[in-house]
Each structure stands twice: as C-alpha cells, then as structure tokens.
Amino acid sequence: MRTMNLIGLYQPGNSPLHRLGVGPKLAGLAVLSISIVAVRGALSALVFAAITAALAGWARLRWRSLWRQTRPVLLIAIVVGAFQWWLSGPDRAVESLIDLVCLTLAALVVTATTQVNDMLDAIVRWCEPVPWIDAERVALLLALAIRAVPASIELAHETKDAASARGLGNNPRALLSPFVIRMVARAQLTGDALAARGIGD
Amino acid sequence: MATIELIGAGVEIEDGPVILKPTTLRLTEQRIGIIGGNGSGKSTLVRLLNNLITPTSGRVLVDGIDAAKDPAAVRRLVGFCFTDPAAQLVMPTCVEDVELSLRRSHRDPQQRRQAALDVLADYGLAGREHTSVHALSGGQRQLLALAGVLAVEPRVLVADEPTTLLDLANTERVARRLFGLSQQLILVTHQLDLVERCDRVLVVDRAEVVFDGDPSAAIGHYRELAALASR
Numbered sequence: 302m303r304t305m306n307l308i309g310l311y312q313p314g315n316s317p318l319h320r321l322g323v324g325p326k327l328a329g330l331a332v333l334s335i336s337i338v339a340v341r342g343a344l345s346a347l348v349f350a351a352i353t354a355a356l357a358g359w360a361r362l363r364w365r366s367l368w369r370q371t372r373p374v375l376l377i378a379i380v381v382g383a384f385q386w387w388l389s390g391p392d393r394a395v396e397s398l399i400d401l402v403c404l405t406l407a408a409l410v411v412t413a414t415t416q417v418n419d420m421l422d423a424i425v426r427w428c429e430p431v432p433w434i435d436a437e438r439v440a441l442l443l444a445l446a447i448r449a450v451p452a453s454i455e456l457a458h459e460t461k462d463a464a465s466a467r468g469l470g471n472n473p474r475a476l477l478s479p480f481v482i483r484m485v486a487r488a489q490l491t492g493d494a495l496a497a498r499g500i501g502d
Numbered sequence: 503m504a505t506i507e508l509i510g511a512g513v514e515i516e517d518g519p520v521i522l523k524p525t526t527l528r529l530t531e532q533r534i535g536i537i538g539g540n541g542s543g544k545s546t547l548v549r550l551l552n553n554l555i556t557p558t559s560g561r562v563l564v565d566g567i568d569a570a571k572d573p574a575a576v577r578r579l580v581g582f583c584f585t586d587p588a589a590q591l592v593m594p595t596c597v598e599d600v601e602l603s604l605r606r607s608h609r610d611p612q613q614r615r616q617a618a619l620d621v622l623a624d625y626g627l628a629g630r631e632h633t634s635v636h637a638l639s640g641g642q643r644q645l646l647a648l649a650g651v652l653a654v655e656p657r658v659l660v661a662d663e664p665t666t667l668l669d670l671a672n673t674e675r676v677a678r679r680l681f682g683l684s685q686q687l688i689l690v691t692h693q694l695d696l697v698e699r700c701d702r703v704l705v706v707d708r709a710e711v712v713f714d715g716d717p718s719a720a721i722g723h724y725r726e727l728a729a730l731a732s733r
Contacts, residue, residue, distance in 0.1 A: 310594060313632040418598045422611055437605070444602070448592055451636065487589060493554050494590030497582035498603055498651060499574060 311416050318360040318414045323423035330411050337403050343392050346399035353406040360414050367409060374405040417444060441501060445491070456483050504579060504657040504686050505530050506551060510560030513546055522546045523710040524560050529688070531701040533681065535717065536690045537724050538706035539731060544690045547706060548660045551688065552580040564658070581656035581685075585663040587640075587647035596622060596638070596646055597631035603653040618653070625649040625679075641672025648679060658686045665693060694721055 313319075318326070337349045357367060382398035421440040428436035460480040461470070469475035495501055505528070512524035522543045538544045549555040550562050553573040562569040569576040584590050593599040600618040608614035622631055625645050630638070638646060644664060652659065661680060665673040677696055680687055689696065697703055703720035705713035705727070713723040 310634060311632065416598065417594055418601055418611075444593060448594065452588075455636075490584070490586070490589040491592070493549075494582075494584055495592065496573075497552055497554060497577060497584075498590070499577045499606070499654065500592075500602065 310413070312362055312366070312413045314361055314414065316360045316414065318356070318410065321414075323415060323419050326411055326415060327423075330407055333407050334404055337400050337407070341396065343395040343399070346396045346403070349403045350399050353403045353410070356410050357406055360410050362410065362413050367406070370409055371402060371405050374401060378402055417447060438501060441495075452487065453484060456480065456487065459483075503530055503532060504565050505563075506658065506686075506688075507563040508550065508560065509563070511550055511557040511562050512559045513550070513555060514558045520709050522550070522557075525711055526560075527704075527711065527714075529686075529702075531686075533687045533689070533700045533702075535697040535700035535703040535720070536688065536706060537692070537694070537697055537703065537720065539728065542706045543709045544706045545662055547704075547711075548582075548662055548688060548690055551658070551660055552577050552582055554582070578654070579656055580658045580660060581651040581654070583644075583648055583651050583659065583661040583664050585666050587643040588635075590647050591635045591643065591650070594634060595632050596627055596635060599635060599646065600650050600653050603650045607654060621649050621653045622646075639672070641668050641675055644668060644672070644676050645679065648676070652683075652685075656685065658688065659683060660688045660690075662690045663692065664689070665691065665696070694724075697721060 333349075333352070337346075340349075357364075378398045378401035381401065382394045385397050386394035421444060424443065425436040425440045428434045428439050457480055460476060460483065463479070464470055464472065464475040467475070507529075508525050508527040510524040510526055511522075513521040515521065525547070536544050536548065546555055550557055551564065551569070553562070553569040553576055556570045564576050564579050567575050567579070591599050593602050597615065597618050600621050601614050604614050604617055608617050619628075619631060622628055625648070627642065627646060627649070630642070635643065635646065644667075648664075659680070664680070665676050668676060673693065673696075677699075680689065681699055689700065691697060697720070698717045700717050703713075703715065703717045704711050705720050705724050707727050712727075713720050
C-alpha cells in the first residue's frame with residue numbers, strides 16, 4: 302500500500318536502541334538534533350552524517366525503507382541547498398543539505414525503534430504529575446494525530462482516483478469538496494468508534 | 503443474557519424527517535437479526551443501544567441502565583462493530599490496537615501486552631502482532647476490529663453490517679466468530695443466509711419495526727417489501 306511508508310513505522314527488532322527507554326531515546330534525539338543545527342561547517346555535517354548512519358546501522362534498520370522515507374525530505378533539502386549555494390556559497394549549501402538529511406535519519410531511527418504505545422505510555426507517565434492535564438487523553442490525542450496522517454493521504458488518493466475515473470482529474474472542485482466531506486465523515490465515524498469502544502470516557 | 507429494553511424510543515430531527523418512530527421492544531434472545539432497506543432506520547435503531555445516538559423521545563435500558571443517563575456504563579456492556587474496520591482501528595499495529603482497548607483493564611504495560619497477544623492468537627492473528635493494520639486483508643481487519651471490541655468482554659455485541667465489505671470466505675470466518683459468541687448478538691445485515699441463523703429477526707421499513715418474529719417469516723416479509731419497493 303502506497304501510504305504505508307509515509308510515516309516512520311516501527312520496525313520490530315532487538316537492537317540496543319530498541320531496548321533503550323523512551324526517555325533517554327528522546328533526550329538523545331534532542332541533544333543530537335540541537336548539535337546538528339548548532340555546530341557549523343560542512344566537515345562537521347559529514348561527521349554527523351556518519352554518526353546518524355551508524356545509529357541507523359546499529360538499530361539494524363532496513364536501508365531501503367530508510368531511503369524511501371528520506372527521499373521526500375532529500376528533495377526539499379536539495380532545493381534548500383541550491384538556494385544556500387546561491388546566497389552564501391558551497392560550504393553552507395552542503396552543510397544545510399546534509400544537516401536536513403541527518404535530522405530526518407535521527408528522527409526515523411527513533412520512530413522505527415519505538416512502538417507508538419511505548420511512546421504513549423512514556424508521555425502518560427510524564428503528564429501524570431501535572432494536575433490539570435488528563436494524561437490518557439493527551440496520549441489518545443497523539444495516537445489519533447499519528448493515525449490521521451496516513452489515513453488522510455489514503456483518502457486523498459481515493460478521491461483523486463475517483464475524480465480521474467470520471468475524467469475530472471484536474472478539476473479542483475471535483476477533488477477538494479469530496480475530500481473535505483469524506484475527511485469530516487471519517488472523523489465522525491472514528492469518533493463514534495472511539496465512543497463505542499469506551500475510549501475517552 | 504443481557505436484557506435490552508426500548509420504551510417508546512424514537513429519533514426525530516426538529517422540523518425534519520422522523521428517523522425512527524417511537525419503538526418499544528424487549529430484546530432477550532441470544533441472536534437477533536435486523537434487516538431492512540437502505541436508509542430504513544436499522545443503523546439508527548442499533549446506535550440507540552449504546553447511545554451513539556440519543557433518542558429524542560422515550561428511553562433505552564440495558565440491564566436496567568438508562569443509556570442516555572450513563573453512556574459510559576452502557577458502552578462497557580454493549581460492544582459495537584462497524585461496517586468499515588478501517589474507521590475503528592486507531593493504532594498503527596495490530597497488538598497496539600488491542601492494547602488500546604485494554605488500557606483501562608490492564609494498567610501494567612507488560613500484562614497488557616501479554617493479554618493483547620492472547621487475544622490476537624485467539625483470533626488467528628498470532629505472528630501478525632507488529633503488522634500494520636493497513637497491511638491486513640479485509641477479513642483480517644474485521645477480525646482485528648472484533649478482537650478489539652470483544653477484548654473488554656462486553657455482554658452484548660452489536661454488529662452493523664460487519665460482512666458487507668468481505669468476500670465469501672471472510673464472511674463465513676467472521677460469521678462463525680459472531681455466531682460462536684457466548685454474548686448476546688445483535689446483527690444488522692443484508693446477507694439473508696446469516697439472518698436464517700438468528701433466533702429472532704426484526705424487519706425495519708420507513709423508520710419503524712414492521713415485523714418481529716422468526717427468521718423465515720421475517721425474510722418472507724422483507725422480500726415482499728423489496729418487491730413492492732422495486733416495482
């Protein structure tokens with residue numbers, strides 16, 4: 302299915318990174334991301350590229366799926382890089398291009414080695430001491446948001462296919478209005494399903 | 503067996519059409535089928551049973567609990583399975599979706615995981631625990647949706663056209679599961695061979711229950727209605 306690879310899905314495994322707790326993993330991601338952005342220069346960018354690639358290898362992630370998920374970001378990174386070249390020269394261009402890819406890879410390593418439920422459990426744990434936050438609800442909200450991305454893309458593809466089948470492929474009205482209506486209908490159905498399962502009571 | 507009572511329960515839109523005329527029913531049989539044309543009010547009728555729709559007149563009682571007054575309690579008693587499993591599967595992988603149902607009953611993550619794996623094995627989905635819910639076949643997806651609903655052990659299962667999107671083999675797989683339940687089953691369907699396996703069948707037409715009786719007589723009544731409507 303074409304939507305499956307758009308969001309960094311969990312890849313089952315037993316590497317040390319899979320076993321590492323959610324807290325240290327997210328803290329590590331934050332520290333690494335900040336250093337990638339803060340340390341300037343093309344050379345240091347290459348060092349970070351080596352580090353993130355090593356992390357991906359250590360987590361034994363499948364290179365093909367990493368490539369598929371990095372590709373869209375790479376496109377943007379190339380555009381940004383070209384712009385930087387024109388503005389401030391090759392050093393900055395190479396740095397921003399590699400930095401963007403490194404950030405994506407680092408984030409992918411975390412999503413691919415962390416199950417959504419573990420992430421939610423951790424967030425619930427962190428929110429629980431805060432009296433005015435309903436931790437379970439925050440966790441559910443995040444799960445739904447994560448789910449909404451591939452679900453909306455799937456609906457968009459279906460709507461586009463339906464429009465093309467009727468020869469209306471480029472008509473924005475034939476694309477946009479049914480898409481919005483179906484999104485709202487899907488949201489209501491999901492709300493009903495959640496209510497029926499007693500989730501959020 | 504649970505006792506479901508509708509006491510003059512109806513749904514009407516203000517200044518609009520009557521969706522369901524005031525209906526009085528007492529449902530105690532193990533397997534109850536509901537048939538009727540598209541837009542006749544079947545789905546509205548069953549959505550009253552767990553207060554997904556609140557009646558605008560009358561009351562709905564499940565084992566004596568008023569569905570409109572305590573929806574949370576009634577939804578713990580009445581599980582609901584939808585036509586399109588994609589809408590009710592919320593989490594990315596199979597085991598996580600079942601775990602979502604179990605969050606309330608199992609606070610400890612390890613126990614919850616084990617319980618979810620047991621549920622999946624019971625539904626023939628062992629080994630698929632980390633599979634994306636999108637990667638399952640239609641039949642497996644509906645079985646997973648059922649597993650998620652039944653994991654919390656409701657006393658009644660309402661299924662709104664659960665096999666409409668499925669092929670013959672998957673229909674039979676889901677039907678065998680439904681009719682093998684110890685719980686009370688309320689099944690809305692267009693598949694008349696499934697209706698024949700029920701103990702009692704309601705026929706809904708134009709916003710009211712027009713027939714209530716044994717399956718073969720109900721199917722006969724439904725066929726007559728369909729013949730009239732298609733003329």
